[in-house]
Amino acid sequence: MAASSSAANSQSPALKTYFKTPEGRYKLLYEKSHPAAVPHHSHGRTVSQLTVAYLKEKPPNQNSAAPSTSSSSGGVRSAAARLLGAGNGSRALSFVGGNGASRGVSGSSRIGGPAGASAGSSCSQITANYDGKGTYLIFNAADTLFISDLNSHDKDPIKSIHFSNSNPVCHAFDPEAKDGHDLLIGLHSGDVYLVSLRQQLQDPGRKLVASQHFNKEGVINNSRCTCLAWVPERDGTFVAGHADGNLYVYEKSKDGTADCSFPVIKDPTQFTVAHVKSSKSNPIARWHICQGSINSISFSTVGTYLATVGRDGYLRVFDFSKEQLIFGGKSYYGALLCCAWSPDGKYLLTGGEDDLVQVWSMEERKTVAWGEGHNSWVSGVAFDSYWSAPNSDESGESVMYRFGSVGQDTQLLLWDLVMDEIVVPLRYHPPGGSPTYSSGSHSAHWENNNIIPAGTLQPSPSMRDVPKLSPVVAHRVHVEPLSGLSITNESVVTICREGHIKIWVRPGHGESNRSNSSSDLAVSSSAVSKDRVVTSSLSSSSIKGSSSSSKQHSTVLFS
Amino acid sequence: MVMGAAGSKLEKALGDQFPEGERYFGLENFGNTCYCNSVLQALYFCVPFREQLLEYYANNKNMGDAEENLLTCLADLFTQISSQKKKTGVIAPKRFVQRVKKQNEIFRSYMHQDAHEFLNFLLNELVDILEKESNATKTSPEASSSKKLANSPNHNLPNGTHKEPRVTWVHTTFQGILTNETRCLRCETVTARDETFFDLSLDIEQNTSITSCLKNFSSTETLNAEDKFFCDKCCSLQEAQKRMKIKKPPNILVIHLKRFKYIEQLGRYKKLLYRVVFPLELKLSNTISNADSEYSLFAVVIHVGGGPNHGHYVSIVKSHNHWLFFDDENVEMIDESAVQTFFGSAQEYSSNTDHGYILFYESTGGRS
Numbered sequence: 001m002a003a004s005s006s007a008a009n010s011q012s013p014a015l016k017t018y019f020k021t022p023e024g025r026y027k028l029l030y031e032k033s034h035p036a037a038v039p040h041h042s043h044g045r046t047v048s049q050l051t052v053a054y055l056k057e058k059p060p061n062q063n064s065a066a067p068s069t070s071s072s073s074g075g076v077r078s079a080a081a082r083l084l085g086a087g088n089g090s091r092a093l094s095f096v097g098g099n100g101a102s103r104g105v106s107g108s109s110r111i112g113g114p115a116g117a118s119a120g121s122s123c124s125q126i127t128a129n130y131d132g133k134g135t136y137l138i139f140n141a142a143d144t145l146f147i148s149d150l151n152s153h154d155k156d157p158i159k160s161i162h163f164s165n166s167n168p169v170c171h172a173f174d175p176e177a178k179d180g181h182d183l184l185i186g187l188h189s190g191d192v193y194l195v196s197l198r199q200q201l202q203d204p205g206r207k208l209v210a211s212q213h214f215n216k217e218g219v220i221n222n223s224r225c226t227c228l229a230w231v232p233e234r235d236g237t238f239v240a241g242h243a244d245g246n247l248y249v250y251e252k253s254k255d256g257t258a259d260c261s262f263p264v265i266k267d268p269t270q271f272t273v274a275h276v277k278s279s280k281s282n283p284i285a286r287w288h289i290c291q292g293s294i295n296s297i298s299f300s301t302v303g304t305y306l307a308t309v310g311r312d313g314y315l316r317v318f319d320f321s322k323e324q325l326i327f328g329g330k331s332y333y334g335a336l337l338c339c340a341w342s343p344d345g346k347y348l349l350t351g352g353e354d355d356l357v358q359v360w361s362m363e364e365r366k367t368v369a370w371g372e373g374h375n376s377w378v379s380g381v382a383f384d385s386y387w388s389a390p391n392s393d394e395s396g397e398s399v400m401y402r403f404g405s406v407g408q409d410t411q412l413l414l415w416d417l418v419m420d421e422i423v424v425p426l427r428y429h430p431p432g433g434s435p436t437y438s439s440g441s442h443s444a445h446w447e448n449n450n451i452i453p454a455g456t457l458q459p460s461p462s463m464r465d466v467p468k469l470s471p472v473v474a475h476r477v478h479v480e481p482l483s484g485l486s487i488t489n490e491s492v493v494t495i496c497r498e499g500h501i502k503i504w505v506r507p508g509h510g511e512s513n514r515s516n517s518s519s520d521l522a523v524s525s526s527a528v529s530k531d532r533v534v535t536s537s538l539s540s541s542s543i544k545g546s547s548s549s550s551k552q553h554s555t556v557l558f559s
Numbered sequence: 560m561v562m563g564a565a566g567s568k569l570e571k572a573l574g575d576q577f578p579e580g581e582r583y584f585g586l587e588n589f590g591n592t593c594y595c596n597s598v599l600q601a602l603y604f605c606v607p608f609r610e611q612l613l614e615y616y617a618n619n620k621n622m623g624d625a626e627e628n629l630l631t632c633l634a635d636l637f638t639q640i641s642s643q644k645k646k647t648g649v650i651a652p653k654r655f656v657q658r659v660k661k662q663n664e665i666f667r668s669y670m671h672q673d674a675h676e677f678l679n680f681l682l683n684e685l686v687d688i689l690e691k692e693s694n695a696t697k698t699s700p701e702a703s704s705s706k707k708l709a710n711s712p713n714h715n716l717p718n719g720t721h722k723e724p725r726v727t728w729v730h731t732t733f734q735g736i737l738t739n740e741t742r743c744l745r746c747e748t749v750t751a752r753d754e755t756f757f758d759l760s761l762d763i764e765q766n767t768s769i770t771s772c773l774k775n776f777s778s779t780e781t782l783n784a785e786d787k788f789f790c791d792k793c794c795s796l797q798e799a800q801k802r803m804k805i806k807k808p809p810n811i812l813v814i815h816l817k818r819f820k821y822i823e824q825l826g827r828y829k830k831l832l833y834r835v836v837f838p839l840e841l842k843l844s845n846t847i848s849n850a851d852s853e854y855s856l857f858a859v860v861i862h863v864g865g866g867p868n869h870g871h872y873v874s875i876v877k878s879h880n881h882w883l884f885f886d887d888e889n890v891e892m893i894d895e896s897a898v899q900t901f902f903g904s905a906q907e908y909s910s911n912t913d914h915g916y917i918l919f920y921e922s923t924g925g926r927s
Contacts, residue, residue, distance in 0.1 A: 243896075293896075313840065333853065334838035353838035355770045375764075375771040377836055408836055410766050463844045463851055480905045481766055481834065497905070 019475035021414060024507025029491060032148040032501035033155050034141050046167045046188065048499035050484045051138040052150065053173035053183065053197055058131040130201040135488070138183065138197075140168040141499030145185060147201065150493075150503065162206045165189060172228040173197065176235065181212065181252060184238055186225030190218035192240050194252055214240075214250055214282060220260055221246055227296050231320065232303035240283075241294035241308065248283035255282060262286045271316075273323045287323070289316060296338045300345040305362075307348055309336035314457055315350050315360060327365035328457040332356055337377060338484075342401055343385040347417075349403055351378025357405045359417060359469070366458055369417070373471040376409035380484040380494075384414075404492055408481035412494055412504075413471040477502055569647045569883075572892045577646060578879035584640050585888035587651040593887055594674040595656060595666075597872035598681070600885040601858035601919050603637060604876040605811055611728040612637050629681070630688040632658040649888040674860050674872050675758075675815045675917055682729055682757050689727040733757045735809035738847060741782070743790040744798045750791070753806060758813035758917070765833040766905055769814060769841065769918070777803045777845035808843050808852040812920040819867040828867040830914075834903035837918055839895070854920035861901050862916040870912070875901065 017028040135150040145168045146157035161168075166189035174182045180196040185208075187193075194212040203209045215221060224243040231237040236252040245268070260281040262274045265288050272288045292311030299306055299320070306320045313335055316328040334353030341348055347368075348360040357371030357378055382404050389400030401417040480496035487493075492504040569583060586596040602608055616634035632655040640650055660667045663680060739752045761772040779802045782788045788799035814837075822829045837859075842851040857877045864870020873886040875898065882898065884891045901915045 332851075333840045333842045353768075353836070353840075354842075355768055376766055376768040377838075408766060408768070408834075409771070463842075 015476060015479065019412075019473055019504075021473050021507065026492065026504040026506060028502055029505040030150075030153055030503045031155055032137055032139075032157070032503070034139075034144065034146045034157055034160070034499050046140065046142055046169060047483045047497045048139050048141050048495055049170055050486055050493065050495040050501065051171045051173050052486045052488060052493065053136045053138055054175045055130075055134045055136060055182075055197055056175060057133050058198065130198055136197065136201075137493065137501060138171050138173065139495060139499055139501060140171065143167050145171070146499070147197070148501070150488075159201055160206055161200060161208050163187065163208075166191065170225060170227050172230055172238065174230040174238075177230075178235060184228045184230070184240075186228045186240060188224050190215050190220075190222045190225050190242060192225055192228065192250070194238075212252065212255065215248070220262075220283065221248065224293075226294055229297050229299055229306075232299050232301065234303055239297065239306070241289075241297050243293040245288060245290040245292055245294060245310065247287040247289055247294060247297070247308065249285040249287070250283045254280055254284070271325055285323075287318075290314065292335075295336060298339045298341055298348075300341045301343060302345075305341075305345065307339045307341065309339045309350050309352070311335045313352065313460070315339060315348065315358075316457075317348070317362070317365075325455045327454065329360065329366055330458065330460040331358065332370070332460050332463065334377075337379050338381050340381045340383055340403075342383045342403075347383075347401065349381040349383065349405070351381045351405055351407070353377045355407070357381060357403075357413075357415065357469075365454075367461060367466055369469050370466045371405065371413070371415055371469040371471065373413050373415075373474055374405065374407035374409050374411060376407050376481065378405050378407045379482055380406040382485055382487045384487045384492075386487070386489040404485055404487055406477075406482035406485045406494055408497075410476050410478050410481055410496070412473075412475050412477045412482070412485065412492065414473040415469055415471050417469065477504070567647070569890050569892060573881065576881070578881075581646075581878060582640050582643050583647045583878070583883060583890050584643065585649040585885065585890045587649055587653075588887040589651075589653065589656050590669045591671055592652075592656050593872040594672040594677050595659065596652070596887050597860045597874040597885065598674050598678045598917075599636070599652065599655075600874045600876055601860055601917070602681075603640065604858055604878050605732070605919060605921070607810065607921075608729075608732050609637055609641075611732065613641060615728075627654075627658065628688050629655075629658050629662055629684045633681075633685070647890060671869050673819070673867075674862070675760075678813070678860075678917065679757070682733060686727055686729050689729060693727070731810065733809055733811050733813060734807075735759075735805060735812070736807040738804045738806040740802050740804060741788055742800045743788065743793060744800060746790060746792045746797075748790065748792045756809075758815050760815045760817055763816050763818065763831060763833050763835050767833075767835055769835065769837040772816075772835065773814075773843070773845065777805070803845075805843055805846045808846060808922065810922045812841075812843070812854050812922070814918040814920070816914075816916055816918070818862065818914060818916055830862070830865060830867050832865070832904040832907060832909060832912070832914065834905045835915070836899070836902045837915060839898070840923075841920055853923045855923050856898075856918060857921050858919035859898070859901060859915045860917040860919075861913050863913050865912050872916075873913075 018025045020026075137148040137150050139146050139148075143163050143166075145161040145163070147159040147161075148154070148157045152158075166187040168185050169188050170186040172184045174184075180198060181194050183195050183197040183200070185193045185195070192214040193208060194214065195208055195210060199210050200208070215225070221242050221244065223246075225240050226243050227241040229239055231239065237249065238252065239247055239249050241247045260276055260278070260283065262276070265272065268288070268291050270288070271290075274286045274288075276284055289308055290310045290312045294308050294310045297306060297308050303320060305326065306318045308316045308318070313331040313333065314328045315331075315336060317326045318324060319326055331350070331352045332354040336350045336352035338352075339348060339350045346362050348362065350358045350360065351374075352358075355372075355374045355376060355378060357374070358367050359369040359371065360366065361368045384402040384404060387400075387402035389402075403415050403417065405413045405415065407413070477494050478496040478500060480498045480500065482494055483497045484495045485492060490506060490509050492506075493501060494504065495501045570577060586599060588596060612634050615630070616638045619631070619634070636650075636652050636655045643650075659677075659681075662684065666672055666677065666680075735756050737754045737756055739754060741750045741752075742748070743750075759773075759776065761769070761776055763772055764775075779800050781798065781800055783798040787796040788801070789795070790797045790799065816835055818831045818833075819828045820831055821827070837856065839856045841854045841856070843854070844851050846852060858874060860872060860874045862870055862872055871886075873884065875893065876883050876885060882893045882895050884893045884897075900911075901913050903914045904911050
């Protein structure tokens with residue numbers, strides 16, 4: 001089990017470069033990293049986070065060199081750019097189901113395997129002016145923010161931005177930003193910067209250029225900025241969560257920080273919203289949400305709901321424009337670390353220090369299933385917005401969701417969820433079959449699911465009362481504990497705490513690269529899942545975990 | 560480090576948040592006695608234990624003729640700390656350390672000692688002393704009544720053969736009961752054997768959590784091949800399934816991470832630097848009652864160093880919602896988020912050598 005001591009930053013021989021799922025193999029396509037110059041342990045407390053940025057073509061009204069769309073190089077291609085907002089659940093911005101129409105060409109110059117294809121080598125020159133579309137990975141490590149090109153085989157980042165006063169800890173990207181100011185960066189000091197990603201790419205220096213600076217030197221809040229999110233469908237509005245349980249609403253059109261004091265929080269256990277009087281100042285509102293840190297936030301697809309998770313172990317769902325708590329619920333125990341919405345806004349995922357992935361129903365306002373499979377804390381969750389259920393055509397009724405989770409156990413887990421199976425309580429038998437246990441006594445309690453009144457926080461349910469899920473796949477992807485994942489239409493992207501990234505290409509995409517045939521590529525967009533029939537034997541054989549429990553629950557995965 | 564300066568710095572850091580009546584005192588090191596100091600701090604901030612000990616001191620202080628023992632020395636030390644006029648400072652646990660060395664020759668040398676062994680030794684000594692005292696003061700009628708009880712039909716259980724031990728306040732604080740369930744795969748008969756514990760010693764693996772280690776601890780093990788189980792009902796060796804369950808969760812849950820492992824190829828012990836994360840809140844779900852008992856972390860004894868035979872022990876302690884770092888005579892306030900720096904190393908070559916070794920969780924009384 002011990003990590004190989006020789007595996008410094010390189011690929012550990014113990015780690016496989018692919019993993020099997022019922023629909024085929026996911027293959028390691030690229031690795032992204034940052035210069036080893038970053039001292040390995042100087043940044044123990046700064047955990048690398050990942051943002052996938054879909055940068056659109058530079059608007060024609062801004063003067064620029066000719067966009068490179070006609071080039072055959074894939075370096076800047078992510079043709080479905082505007083459709084991909086929901087790939088990372090926590091930064092869902094503009095989800096539109098299905099694949100982009102021009103998806104077919106995007107893989108044409110990909111490097112398929114370690115041998116590499118020469119076609120990709122020219123891409124960096126073509127993208128040099130960064131006027132075209134592109135998909136970029138933004139990640140932080142120690143005192144630096146790095147930007148890598150998702151579709152390039154280059155391991156090294158194309159851009160490094162150094163912060164001299166405080167470490168960058170979180171970031172968010174808005175592909176719809178009309179003025180081009182799309183990238184938010186939150187610092188350990190509480191400061192928040194807003195910049196244009198394209199301008200950073202085009203600038204040769206190592207400093208942030210043309211930035212708007214909020215909460216300067218922590219003047220409004222000097223606790224760590226833990227999370228940032230743009231409010232979908234509300235151009236220019238964003239929120240910043242802090243380590244002291246406060247969340248601030250900003251409007252980028254307002255710059256001033258004059259007269260921006262908020263009243264003292266009288267009862268730190270109570271949710272309160274305070275607005276500023278001046279119409280010029282920023283932030284425009286403070287939400288005091290909880291005691292202790294807000295660890296992660298996520299907006300539902302159209303921005304109606306805001307979910308927060310934090311140190312106190314509660315998930316809270318707010319109606320953002322009404323500024324009201326809809327419901328909340330607790331982890332099994334310990335802090336919650338991450339959250340994500342389903343693309344249709346019906347379900348939420350959370351992960352935390354109880355090693356569980358929790359599935360919450362918006363309709364029922366409570367936990368509907370616990371995913372057991374991680375051997376350590378769950379640090380990232382995301383729905384796969386591009387997944388289409390293999391059996392959805394037949395039954396029509398059972399909606400299946402695919403989601404992923406990553407943990408500090410260095411594993412990536414993929415899960416399937418069939419909703420009609422979840423609503424019907426499962427007969428849960430504890431693994432190993434305790435002789436003192438009588439089955440069925442508790443399921444009545446579970447069925448009695450009255451709708452929970454609005455605005456209340458639910459305590460954690462008992463272990464035996466919640467239906468359990470087992471993962472479809474469990475794969476050790478890094479040697480270091482993982483800190484996040486993002487699911488795009490082509491791949492699953494994982495990042496570890498030290499800032500090493502792996503891009504796992506979906507089944508179908510990797511194969512088409514190898515065949516290097518353009519006709520295959522056109523098909524591959526629709527072939528992602530539908531062409532691959534999932535059989536029940538595949539599902540049970542690929543389930544990891546204790547044998548007894550996975551057998552019990554295999555029905556959850558495929559009805 | 561100047562003692563006075565360290566004290567006033569902590570007082571300044573806490574300001575008017577300094578808890579009423581609380582004392583934060585460093586402990587002087589008498590040559591490799593950090594194993595002792597780190598455990599003492601954890602025990603001092605184990606409030607039910609401290610209160611019992613102070614009460615014991617209050618009840619026994621007038622017994623001038625009483626013989627000095629480890630219990631009286633510890634009670635004396637805790638009373639000395641809690642009755643200090645100053646809020647912070649340094650105390651020399653001289654009499655206590657001398658008593659430990661007198662009592663047990665293992666701890667007499669100046670070599671590096673194991674903090675977990677010391678905790679074990681200390682709790683068992685305290686129990687022995689309390690039991691002896693209670694035996695001495697209790698009159699014979701009670702002893703005979705317990706004999707009667709032993710003959711009553713209630714005790715005719717298959718696992719009722721052990722003598723009911725006297726329950727001291729050390730027991731009520733730390734003791735839990737494990738049930739070792741063995742199910743014969745032929746006749747399905749379940750044999751249950753109870754064991755008491757003051758702490759749970761857990762095997763650890765790289766990049767796991769305490770939750771996962773606890774799960775492994777009570778996972779089902781199949782006894783077969785060379786390792787069959789003698790079933791009393793079948794009167795023969797049979798394949799069986801064995802598992803450990805927690806029958807009675809303790810009030811104070813002490814978890815010992817088995818970081819010092821004997822490596823046969825090396826012929827010596829090696830320290831496992833693994834990263835094992837521990838949450839600030841924990842539930843035990845592997846209990847018999849199926850009630851999830853809830854705990855909150857209040858102290859961690861940390862081993863600092865790369866190997867088992869050298870290094871240093873420090874502790875972190877939660878008191879009145881503040882986290883404090885105790886390193887012999889030094890006491891500092893730390894942020895709650897600093898707790899995670901003691902999880903361990905995600906990779907073996909790491910230079911980080913501060914590792915959580917003994918975890919102290921207190922029951923929050925919550926049953927869900």
